[in-house]
Amino acid sequence: MTQTLVSKERRSRALIREALTRYAPLIILAVGWETASRLDLVSSMTLPSLSAVVRAWIDLVSSGDLIVNGFASLYRTASGLALAIVVGGALGIFMASSRLLDAMLRPLVELFYPMPKSALIPVTVLWLGFGDGSKILLIFLGCMLPVTIGAYNGARGSDRHLVWSARSMGASRLRMIWDVVVPSALPELLNGVRTALALSFILLVSSELIVARQGLGYLIGYLGAGGFYEGMFAVVLTVALAGFAADRFFQALMVRMLRWRA
Amino acid sequence: MNGQPHIVVEAVSHHYRPPVGRAVLALESVSLEVREREFVALLGPSGCGKSTLLYLIGGFLPTETGKILVEGKPVAGPGPDRGIVFQNFALFPWKTVLKNVLYGLERQAMPREEREARAQAFIDLVGLSGFEQSYPSQLSGGMKQRTAIARALAFDPRTLLMDEPFGALDAQTRSLMQSELLAIWEKTRKTVIFVTHDVEEAVFLAERVAVMSARPGRIKAVIDTRFAKSDRDVRRTKPFMDKVEELWSLVREEALKALERRAP
Numbered sequence: 001m002t003q004t005l006v007s008k009e010r011r012s013r014a015l016i017r018e019a020l021t022r023y024a025p026l027i028i029l030a031v032g033w034e035t036a037s038r039l040d041l042v043s044s045m046t047l048p049s050l051s052a053v054v055r056a057w058i059d060l061v062s063s064g065d066l067i068v069n070g071f072a073s074l075y076r077t078a079s080g081l082a083l084a085i086v087v088g089g090a091l092g093i094f095m096a097s098s099r100l101l102d103a104m105l106r107p108l109v110e111l112f113y114p115m116p117k118s119a120l121i122p123v124t125v126l127w128l129g130f131g132d133g134s135k136i137l138l139i140f141l142g143c144m145l146p147v148t149i150g151a152y153n154g155a156r157g158s159d160r161h162l163v164w165s166a167r168s169m170g171a172s173r174l175r176m177i178w179d180v181v182v183p184s185a186l187p188e189l190l191n192g193v194r195t196a197l198a199l200s201f202i203l204l205v206s207s208e209l210i211v212a213r214q215g216l217g218y219l220i221g222y223l224g225a226g227g228f229y230e231g232m233f234a235v236v237l238t239v240a241l242a243g244f245a246a247d248r249f250f251q252a253l254m255v256r257m258l259r260w261r262a
Numbered sequence: 263m264n265g266q267p268h269i270v271v272e273a274v275s276h277h278y279r280p281p282v283g284r285a286v287l288a289l290e291s292v293s294l295e296v297r298e299r300e301f302v303a304l305l306g307p308s309g310c311g312k313s314t315l316l317y318l319i320g321g322f323l324p325t326e327t328g329k330i331l332v333e334g335k336p337v338a339g340p341g342p343d344r345g346i347v348f349q350n351f352a353l354f355p356w357k358t359v360l361k362n363v364l365y366g367l368e369r370q371a372m373p374r375e376e377r378e379a380r381a382q383a384f385i386d387l388v389g390l391s392g393f394e395q396s397y398p399s400q401l402s403g404g405m406k407q408r409t410a411i412a413r414a415l416a417f418d419p420r421t422l423l424m425d426e427p428f429g430a431l432d433a434q435t436r437s438l439m440q441s442e443l444l445a446i447w448e449k450t451r452k453t454v455i456f457v458t459h460d461v462e463e464a465v466f467l468a469e470r471v472a473v474m475s476a477r478p479g480r481i482k483a484v485i486d487t488r489f490a491k492s493d494r495d496v497r498r499t500k501p502f503m504d505k506v507e508e509l510w511s512l513v514r515e516e517a518l519k520a521l522e523r524r525a526p
Contacts, residue, residue, distance in 0.1 A: 186356075261399065
């Protein structure tokens with residue numbers, strides 16, 4: 001009895017110690033930031049104090065600005081990413097499954113993959129205007145190829161004995177692709193999605209900074225241009241934390257989806 | 263011989279084409295007839311093309327020269343009339359034991375309850391009751407191969423193709439699985455084509471053994487291996503050991519050829 005209590009206590013102490021090590025740099029950074037601006041080591045024009053930024057954040061939330069623009073951005077990223085995952089994933093799987101498609105599409109993929117997608121910002125605006133459409137198209141185009149390449153490499157690695165097993169049990173070719181090639185490709189496909197997730201944030205904010213009337217990127221530009229630096233920093237921090245949270249969430253999802261790998 | 267001709271292989275030759283380099287003749291003019299409900303072993307040294315022959319019968323590779331008939335019809339591709347068990351188990355790692363066994367049944371029109379009852383019956387048959395919800399990565403090699411056998415039997419193919427199914431198992435498990443396979447075969451009476459390089463395994467399991475030559479693979483001899491095998495210690499009986507010796511003398515020469523070819 002006492003022994004289990006002791007070990008439980010020891011375990012929780014170890015957990016606390018681990019959390020402290022992990023988050024200590026963040027705490028030090030926050031404390032350093034606050035002291036630097038309190039002691040006027042940096043001017044509040046260059047870097048407003050953390051407490052001022054937090055106050056501005058609360059204001060932005062209660063006024064609804066952060067919420068409205070946040071949802072606009074969320075809608076764009078989610079739509080663009082969803083399209084990129086479905087189309088990009090399917091493209092990679094079918095390229096890996098058909099020699100003809102592979103031969104036809106590989107040069108295109110190889111040509112567009114290294115291209116900086118931010119170069120497409122004016123192009124998508126020209127096509128679809130200032131609203132959601134151009135952002136969604138940009139995120140879709142920019143995020144598709146990492147997913148395609150992950151799906152392609154994963155699918156190419158599928159075990160031919162698994163393919164044959166499914167076929168011998170009466171699965172049609174398409175059915176087999178869905179049941180065998182797609183799950184075989186999943187680990188690498190999901191890694192591609194993770195890269196795409198990070199890219200989507202970059203493309204979202206840069207396109208909204210340049211041409212938009214809504215969204216977090218727009219809000220950063222708007223507050224900065226108006227001299228509301230506390231607010232600008234509050235939105236920048238929000239974007240950073242949202243990206244971090246999205247990646248953490250996605251990693252947890254990956255672990256769940258790949259549980260069978262043990 | 264019991265039953266009608268079920269599988270006919272006639273003058274089949276096959277080239278192995280590596281991604282780079284020249285094509286290699288893997289099989290040369292192979293002919294073989296397998297009767298319905300018969301257990302035939304394909305025995306030969308590694309690289310003799312015995313697995314290639316099995317894959318051709320399975321329809322996984324296209325027949326180039328000669329013809330292969332299953333129930334009178336040329337093989338045009340894989341189908342649920344021929345179940346297959348591979349050496350590496352080839353279980354779907356993302357599916358549980360139950361889902362693996364259900365896979366072939368789900369491809370057939372069958373009420374859900376019947377499907378599940380059938381899957382359970384075959385899981386019980388191979389002695390895996392209690393492991394229905396386990397993933398392949400949680401099973402031992404023997405249990406994985408039991409799952410693969412249950413999966414290949416569940417959708418009721420008329421033929422069972424087995425590609426060195428016990429080659430990856432340790433000696434004790436292998437010997438146990440051989441006895442179990444024989445019991446299962448006696449219960450289900452499938453036509454079985456069993457690829458192996460293990461002489462004792464071939465004699466113990468098969469009714470006939472087709473001995474193949476080193477590459478290019480040809481059928482060197484077909485030996486009748488039917489005798490009373492119900493005795494638990496059959497492997498130590500004189501007729502068994504005589505058969506093993508007879509087959510060994512046929513295989514030895516080919517194994518040596520295959521070995522020499524691999525030496526630098």
